[in-house]
Amino acid sequence: MILLKSKVLFTDNSSAKRGECIKVLGGSKKVAKIGDTVVVSLQSVATKIRTKTRSSKDLPKGSVQKAILLRTRKEMRRRDGTRIRFGQNGFTLLKKDGQPISTRIFGPLVEELRLVKEMRLLSLGSSIL
DSSP states (O other), rough: BBBBEEEEOOOSSEEEEEEEEEEETTTOSSSSSTOEEEEEEEEOOOOOOOOSOOGGGSSOTOOEEEEEEEOOSSSEOTTTTEEESSOOOOOEEEEEEEOOOSOOOSSHHHHHHGGGOOOHHHHHHEEEE
């Protein structure tokens, strides 16, 4: 469960490392679950990252970005009755068009992301649970 003012960790290869949740998007929702989009403020950004498409200057500390929730510590119940949870919360940053900024996502992803039509994220992940 991600609430307002929750600290978040990014599990992708964008230069963002840590942030803070500002708003949970989607009507009057107060809690974000897997697949939900949130607005975050970047608190910690890695330096000296340069690729062909971006540098660490593209994501300055304190900037406001949209992110999608990939994993939660709060256990989630699946339709078949099993429960799944992770050791930490995981996010990835999104561009304005809804596509991920990163080119890799570290760690496993959940199959429920297919329900929110995030097939691009599933292709970037290393494994699917």
